[in-house]
Every structure is written in C-alpha cells, then in structure tokens.
Amino acid sequence: MLSRSAERLYWLARYLERTENIARLVNVHMNLLMDLPKGVEMGWRQLILINASQEEFAQKYTIANERNITRFLLADNTYSGSLISSLSAARENIRTTRELLPDEAWEQVNEMYLFAKKNLDTVSNRRQRVLFLNEILRSCQRFTGLLSGYMSHNHPYRFIRLGRSIERADMTSRILDLASLLLSESRSEEVRQYEAILWMNILKALNALLMYRQQMHSRINGDDVLNFLLQDEDLPSSVGCCISVLLDCINKLPNNDDLPQTLIELQAYVKAIDTRQTTQKQLRGILDNLQNKLGDFHNKVADNWFLSV
Amino acid sequence: MKSIWNNYKTDNAYDELMCSEFQSRSVSHHLCQYLDSLKKEDIDKRKIAAELAIIEMGISFTVYSEEGNIDRAWPFDIIPRTIDAKEWRIIEKGLKQRLTALNLFISDVYGEQAFIKAGKMPAEIITSSKNFRKECIGVKPRHNVWANICGTDLVRDKDGIMYVLEDNLRVPSGVSYMLENRVITKRVFPELLQDIDVLPIDDYPTHLLDMLSSIAPNQTDKCTCAVLTPGIYNSAYFEHAYLAQQIGAQLVEGNDLVVNDDNCVYMRTIKGLEKIDVIYRRIDDDFLDPEVFRPDSTLGVRGLMRAWKAGNVALANAPGAGVADDKVVYAYVPEMIRYYLNEEPILPNVPTYLCSNPDELAYVLEHLAELVVKPANESGGYGMLVGPHATLKEVEEFRKIIQKDPRNYIAQPTLSISTAPTLCKGKLEPRHIDLRPFILQGEKTFVTAGGLTRVALKKGSLVVNSSQGGGSKDTWIINMGGS
Numbered sequence: 150m151l152s153r154s155a156e157r158l159y160w161l162a163r164y165l166e167r168t169e170n171i172a173r174l175v176n177v178h179m180n181l182l183m184d185l186p187k188g189v190e191m192g193w194r195q196l197i198l199i200n201a202s203q204e205e206f207a208q209k210y211t212i213a214n215e216r217n218i219t220r221f222l223l224a225d226n227t228y229s230g231s232l233i234s235s236l237s238a239a240r241e242n243i244r245t246t247r248e249l250l251p252d253e254a255w256e257q258v259n260e261m262y263l264f265a266k267k268n269l270d271t272v273s274n275r276r277q278r279v280l281f282l283n284e285i286l287r288s289c290q291r292f293t294g295l296l297s298g299y300m301s302h303n304h305p306y307r308f309i310r311l312g313r314s315i316e317r318a319d320m321t322s323r324i325l326d327l328a329s330l331l332l333s334e335s336r337s338e339e340v341r342q343y344e345a346i347l348w349m350n351i352l353k354a355l356n357a358l359l360m361y362r363q364q365m366h367s368r369i370n371g372d373d374v375l376n377f378l379l380q381d382e383d384l385p386s387s388v389g390c391c392i393s394v395l396l397d398c399i400n401k402l403p404n405n406d407d408l409p410q411t412l413i414e415l416q417a418y419v420k421a422i423d424t425r426q427t428t429q430k431q432l433r434g435i436l437d438n439l440q441n442k443l444g445d446f447h448n449k450v451a452d453n454w455f456l457s458v
Numbered sequence: 459m460k461s462i463w464n465n466y467k468t469d470n471a472y473d474e475l476m477c478s479e480f481q482s483r484s485v486s487h488h489l490c491q492y493l494d495s496l497k498k499e500d501i502d503k504r505k506i507a508a509e510l511a512i513i514e515m516g517i518s519f520t521v522y523s524e525e526g527n528i529d530r531a532w533p534f535d536i537i538p539r540t541i542d543a544k545e546w547r548i549i550e551k552g553l554k555q556r557l558t559a560l561n562l563f564i565s566d567v568y569g570e571q572a573f574i575k576a577g578k579m580p581a582e583i584i585t586s587s588k589n590f591r592k593e594c595i596g597v598k599p600r601h602n603v604w605a606n607i608c609g610t611d612l613v614r615d616k617d618g619i620m621y622v623l624e625d626n627l628r629v630p631s632g633v634s635y636m637l638e639n640r641v642i643t644k645r646v647f648p649e650l651l652q653d654i655d656v657l658p659i660d661d662y663p664t665h666l667l668d669m670l671s672s673i674a675p676n677q678t679d680k681c682t683c684a685v686l687t688p689g690i691y692n693s694a695y696f697e698h699a700y701l702a703q704q705i706g707a708q709l710v711e712g713n714d715l716v717v718n719d720d721n722c723v724y725m726r727t728i729k730g731l732e733k734i735d736v737i738y739r740r741i742d743d744d745f746l747d748p749e750v751f752r753p754d755s756t757l758g759v760r761g762l763m764r765a766w767k768a769g770n771v772a773l774a775n776a777p778g779a780g781v782a783d784d785k786v787v788y789a790y791v792p793e794m795i796r797y798y799l800n801e802e803p804i805l806p807n808v809p810t811y812l813c814s815n816p817d818e819l820a821y822v823l824e825h826l827a828e829l830v831v832k833p834a835n836e837s838g839g840y841g842m843l844v845g846p847h848a849t850l851k852e853v854e855e856f857r858k859i860i861q862k863d864p865r866n867y868i869a870q871p872t873l874s875i876s877t878a879p880t881l882c883k884g885k886l887e888p889r890h891i892d893l894r895p896f897i898l899q900g901e902k903t904f905v906t907a908g909g910l911t912r913v914a915l916k917k918g919s920l921v922v923n924s925s926q927g928g929g930s931k932d933t934w935i936i937n938m939g940g941s
Contacts, residue, residue: 244699247699248707259515404729
C-alpha cells in the first residue's frame with residue numbers, strides 16, 4: 150500500500166469522524182438548551198470552547214448567538230474546523246483514494262457533500278437544521294457501515310480505523326473536558342440542579358446513552374459517566390476502547406516500531422485515572438494531557454508511514 | 459400529442475438513426491419507436507435523472523481557465539447512438555489491422571527503418587517529428603508493441619462511409635466516460651436495454667488488465683501494475699482514478715515512485731519500497747523522466763527511461779509511440795498497411811494534403827476557405843482552421859502561420875460529418891458526432907464494442923471536444939439477428 154494512500158485514507162476517516170461529531174454536537178446542544186430553563190448560564194458559546202476556536206470566532210463575529218455560532222460551526226468554509234470544511238477535506242481525500250475503496254464509498258461521500266453544499270443556507274433555521282444534521286449523521290453512518298460490511302479488513306481499512314479512532318478519542322476527551330469545566334466548583338447551584346440532564350446529553354453527544362443504561366444499571370451521575378466514557382472496554386466511543394482499536398490496527402501494520410509500546414503506555418495511563426479521587430481541576434489536567442499524548446501518537450504514525458515531503 | 463420528432467431535419471449530413479425526416483433506419487427502429495411512445499414529460503424526467511446520476515457518481519472533467527481549475531459535470535445526451543453489429547464487425551477488423559500496422563511501423567522507425575529505406579516515406583518526416591524520441595532507438599518492447607492503448611477517431615461522411623480521422627497513440631482518454639455512459643443509460647432506459655440486443659462493453663477493464671499483464675517483463679510471477687497520473691489537476695484525473703480502481707492497480711504520482719541503482723522502479727509504501735512491473739502512464743513523454751526529457755518536470759520519475767530500457771519495467775504506451783500520432787505520418791498509414799501486412803486498408807483515411815509537400819501546399823493555400831487545416835501534433839481540437847466556418851481575416855492569418863511552418867500542418871476537405879438525434883430543450887435535433895473506439899494491443903488485440911460517441915452540442919458545430927462544448931452519448935452496437 151502506498152504511503153500516500155495511507156495518509157489520505159487516515160485523513161479521510163478523521164475528517165468524516167469530525168463531520169459526524171460536529172453534527173451530533175450541535176444537534177445534542179440544541180436539545181440540551183431546550184431542556185434547560187431560561188437564564189441558566191449555558192449557551193452556544195460552549196460549542197466554540199470544545200473546539201478551542203474562541204479566537205477565530207471572535208475575529209469573524211461580534212455576537213456569540215445561536216445564529217452566528219451554528220453558521221460558524223456548520224457552514225463557514227473559511228473556518229477549517231467547520232462541518233463543511235471537514236466534509237470538503239474528506240471528499241478531496243477520497244477523490245484521490247477511490248481506487249482502494251468499494252465503488253459506493255466515493256458516491257456516498259460525494260452525495261453527502263453535494264447535499265451539504267446545497268442546503269448550507271438552511272442551517273440558520275432551527276427546524277431545517279435538525280433535518281440537515283440528521284441527514285449528515287445518517288450519511289456518515291451509511292459510510293461506516295458500507296466499509297465495515299464490504300471492504301476487506303486490510304491495511305487500507307486499518308488506516309481508516311486509525312484515523313477514526315484517534316479523532317474519536319480526541320473528541321470524547323474534549324467533551325469530557327467541557328463537562329468538567331461546566332461542573333467545576335465555581336458554578337452556581339442552578340446549573341448543579343440540572344447536572345443529570347447535562348450528563349445525559351454528554352452521553353447523547355457520543356451516542357452512548359442507551360449503552361450506558363444497559364451497562365451501568367444506575368441513575369446517571371457524573372463519576373459513572375466519566376468512568377464509562379474514559380475506560381469502558383466495549384463502548385466504541387470510550388477513550389479506552391479507541392486506544393484498543395488503535396493497538397489492534399498498529400499490531401497488524403508493518404514496520405510498527407515502538408508504536409505498540411507507546412499505546413500500551415497510553416492504555417495504562419487511561420486505566421489509572423480514578424475519577425472518584427480527582428478534583429475537577431485535576432481531571433481537566435489529565436484530559437489535557439491525554440489530548441497531548443494523542444497528538445504525539447499521531448505524529449509518530451505520520452513519521453512511520455506517511456509520505457515525507 | 460406533439461411528437462419530440464416534430465420538425466426533425468436530417469440536414470445535409472448522414473443521420474445515424476434516421477434515413478429521412480420520417481423514417482428511422484432499421485438498426486434504430488425499435489429505439490425510435492420507443493422514444494416516440496414517450497411523453498415529453500417522461501423524456502424530461504429521464505434527462506433529469508441522468509444529470510443527477512452524473513453529479514452523484516461524480517463523473518467530471520476539469521477545465522482549465524484563468525479563474526483556476528473547475529470540475530465540471532460530464533455533459534451527456536441520453537439518446538444513444540446506434541450501429542449495426544454487422545457493420546461494426548468490419549470496423550473492428552479495420553481497427554485491428556490499422557493498429558497492427560502502426561505498431562510494426564513504430565518498431566521499424568526505432569529499428570532498421572525499412573519503410574523509409576524502401577522509399578515509402580521521406581526520412582525528414584521522422585527526423586523533424588516532435589514525437590520522435592531518439593532515446594528509444596534500439597529498444598524492443600514486449601510483443602514488439604509500442605502503442606498498447608489506442609483511441610482512434612472515426613467520422614462518417616455524407617456518403618455513409620466511416621473514415622479514420624486520427625489515431626491517438628500517446629495517452630488517449632475517454633474510455634471511462636464510455637463505461638459510465640452505459641451505466642447511466644442502464645439506469646435511464648432499463649426497459650430498452652432488455653429488449654434490444656446491445657453488445658456489452660463492461661469487460662474493458664478485464665481486457666486492459668490482461669493486456670498490461672501480458673507486457674510485464676517477468677511473466678512467471680504475479681505482476682504489480684500502477685497507473686501513473688499527473689495528479690488531481692489533470693483534466694482526466696477522474697479517468698485515471700476510475701481505471702486504477704477498476705483494474706485493482708495502484709494509482710501513483712511521480713513522487714510515489716523511485717528508480718534505484720538496480721534500474722528497477724519502486725513505489726514508496728507503508729512497508730518500504732515495493733517493485734513495480736508495469737506502469738500504465740498517463741503522462742506525456744515530455745514529462746516522463748527529467749533525466750532524459752524535460753529537466754524541469756516534477757510530474758515524472760527520475761531514471762524511469764533507464765529502467766524501461768533495461769527491460770525492468772513495462773510502460774504503456776511505450777515512450778516514443780507518439781511518433782505515429784502525427785497528422786503527417788497519418789497520411790502514410792494506408793501505405794503502411796500495404797507494406798507491412800500486404801493487405802488493403804479496410805478503413806479509409808480522410809484525403810490529406812501535406813503542407814510539407816510544395817505541390818500540395820500550393821493547393822492548400824489556394825483552397826484554404828474550403829479546407830480544414832490542422833497542426834500535426836496538437837490534440838483537443840486546438841489551433842485548427844475550419845475554412846468554411848472561418849472569417850476572411852482568420853483565413854488570412856492562418857495562411858501566414860502555415861507558410862511559416864509548413865511541415866507542421868496538414869489539410870483535409872471539410873467533411874460533412876454525420877449527425878444523430880440529440881435532446882435539445884425538450885426536442886430532438888440533429889447534432890454532429892464522431893466515434894472513438896479504444897483498441898488494446900499486447901499479446902492479443904482487443905477492440906471495445908463501440909466506443910465513446912462525442913457530440914457537438916452547439917447547433918451546426920463540428921467540434922466535439924469536451925473542453926470546447928462537446929458532450930457524449932452512449933454507443934449501441936446492436937445485434938440484429940442472423941449472421
């Protein structure tokens with residue numbers, strides 16, 4: 150397999166995962182805001198915080214309201230972290246690797262892109278936005294299903310899984326980071342009252358609510374959710390599970406050098422997190438660190454397999 | 459009910475589907491009857507369905523413009539063009555004959571040059587050809603075949619005879635559109651394809667892979683093939699990616715490849731370097747290897763010519779094959795067929811005046827307003843003069859251009875190329891068309907059943923190139939029963 154193709158498939162998967170994540174995040178956030186009473190200090194700005202793009206947003210918009218923030222996150226093709234930018238980048242990557250994927254894979258992504266481009270203007274309207282996001286989510290799921298059902302689980306497939314899992318682990322840790330921020334001590338009682346609703350929406354944002362209920366058999370509480378999303382071994386969006394997938398792929402790839410060792414250490418790091426013993430502030434430090442370690446791992450993957458230009 | 463055939467005028471050209479305004483040809487009878495039975499709205503619906511399919515399948519080509527490169531949807535006309543299988547069998551034979559002779563000629567040019575020594579062609583034509591590569595002298599590609607993939611342009615004149623307009627032996631494109639056109643037609647007219655016995659075309663990728671495998675330097679092992687593309691900004695990138703996918707080859711760009719000291723070609727993979735046996739290259743000779751050809755080329759691979767000459771890698775088409783893709787050399791093809799094969803040409807050439815020949819030049823200059831003048835080495839329909847359609851000023855300007863460089867120009871009578879009904883604003887109107895079949899030659903020779911029919915969508919226009927407002931149609935070779 151060409152190094153160039155490995156790199157493009159990896160990014161294809163990352164960008165598609167990002168597209169799906171943004172769509173789900175905005176969707177869930179809309180629902181969350183509908184549940185919370187007026188006046189609670191939580192708004193659309195949190196979405197900008199998750200993506201660490203406060204500065205870029207401030208350069209383009211003066212008011213952080215729903216209209217501006219959804220446009221920025223979904224439809225702004227000059228912001229590289231937006232849904233449409235991620236989707237365009239995914240399309241460029243698959244356009245140059247379509248010979249490695251099942252026939253329909255390219256059509257799937259191309260159709261999704263054409264749909265998004267055509268309907269970008271509708272996202273400022275709430276009802277239309279729901280329809281838009283649902284279609285994007287469905288298309289992403291179709292793509293994932295198509296590959297898992299019809300593509301040989303070969304090296305190209307492994308690079309797709311690598312990209313998807315890194316992006317996913319990164320997003321899960323970002324969302325948990327935000328939750329910790331919201332619940333840190335300085336927050337008012339009013340938010341705390343709605344803590345369960347917040348955690349429920351965190352689970353929804355990662356499509357993990359149902360799985361949580363089946364697994365934990367308990368009412369929703371912060372510690373359990375954190376544990377579940379960090380360490381559960383069966384939930385595909387948990388950080389621990391993402392790392393297991395990474396390890397599984399890496400072990401089967403040629404020339405993997407010291408990468409398995411790096412991942413085993415990362416796995417131990419995540420396992421050692423004890424949410425009951427840490428303050429919110431410590432937890433934020435741990436999650437930050439986790440994101441850095443994932444960044445380092447990405448660099449090693451790139452050094453090892455991608456075309457060095 | 460108003461028929462979509464209303465006021466269909468067959469013009470002054472041969473129409474492929476209709477013998478008169480009211481009468482369909484027997485080969486297109488079923489199709490015409492069917493079209494007649496559809497309401498205008500039905501036709502519109504199918505046209506829209508086809509356009510949607512093209513956008514969703516992402517069938518595109520890139521147009522270069524000052525504002526940057528634009529990816530355009532492939533313009534497609536849903537009404538198929540029909541040819542009787544009985545006629546096709548003869549054309550097929552003619553195409554095989556022609557490519558066989560052309561390959562013998564190219565081998566001869568880079569070998570002993572017997573054709574020239576026998577006085578059949580002046581040596582200057584070769585020595586002055588832009589596409590003659592002296593680096594190729596003495597090389598012997600497998601099966602003695604240089605042009606493995608050929609796209610030959612055919613046109614039918616008023617007299618109903620199919621002429622060869624040109625042989626594209628460098629990097630002919632269009633075959634992916636031929637294949638995709640059929641996929642779309644199957645979606646748009648599924649009922650028709652069931653009733654009419656249309657020869658299938660989707661075995662092309664299989665034959666392409668067979669041909670590429672048959673030229674691999676080492677015939678004992680499984681061979682590794684790659685399609686070498688100039689990259690995403692090339693107008694035919696869609697096709698490069700499509701073909702690589704269809705034959706299960708690696709799609710590579712120049713910097714994916716490296717030639718080592720052992721004169722073998724390797725690609726950079728996740729496992730390290732991996733050897734390549736056959737390269738289907740879609741890059742012109744000029745850019746293929748900066749060591750030998752243009753030193754500023756960033757698209758090619760340094761050392762590729764060394765590897766090819768050492769016999770460690772096969773290139774399709776072979777470098778230098780373009781020497782026979784020259785409109786001056788074209789004029790000699792009938793003679794080549796007689797000389798090398800001892801046969802009479804099955805497919806005729808369009809009569810061609812060579813401006814390098816003083817007598818013929820005089821004739822051309824005198825009759826410029828009636829002739830089509832073409833540069834010997836351009837493709838894509840650029841830099842030519844269509845006398846009857848040109849202004850007096852354009853004719854005079856062209857006169858100077860020809861006089862400056864007569865070797866580089868040829869002239870042909872303006873053919874009244876055939877038409878086919880084409881959907882224009884909900885009505886059928888005749889539009890001029892040509893046909894590009896694709897011929898593969900390696901160990902064996904294969905011709906596509908039909909080819910890519912290109913259509914000049916502008917009324918009266920004779921230019922079918924997609925870069926200049928042309929579109930395409932599905933081509934149906936129809937088995938009428940009986941032998």
